[in-house]
Amino acid sequence: MLDISESIELQFEDGKFVVPKWWGRLPSFRGVGIVDGVRLIPFNYTEARQIVNKDLDGMAVSNAIRSWRTRKPKEQDSW
Numbered sequence: 331m332l333d334i335s336e337s338i339e340l341q342f343e344d345g346k347f348v349v350p351k352w353w354g355r356l357p358s359f360r361g362v363g364i365v366d367g368v369r370l371i372p373f374n375y376t377e378a379r380q381i382v383n384k385d386l387d388g389m390a391v392s393n394a395i396r397s398w399r400t401r402k403p404k405e406q407d408s409w
Contacts (some may be wrong), residue, residue, distance in 0.1 A: 340370075358381045
């Protein structure tokens with residue numbers, strides 16, 4: 331069940347939408363202003379979803395690389 335405290339309202343070019351709170355922390359979602367306490371985003375909602383998906387893909391790849399680099403080497407059998 332969604333908790334309203336975990337969501338925020340953003341004003342996109344095509345209207346106001348309630349989105350997950352973490353969207354607001356993505357670098358791509360820096361607003362261009364605030365009207366009535368709502369952050370203005372310079373693209374429409376469909377474009378925003380594409381940006382979120384691209385950002386998540388990039389974060390997943392960088393997290394996988396970081397995890398691979400910091401993993402402990404497997405013990406090797408000495409025969």
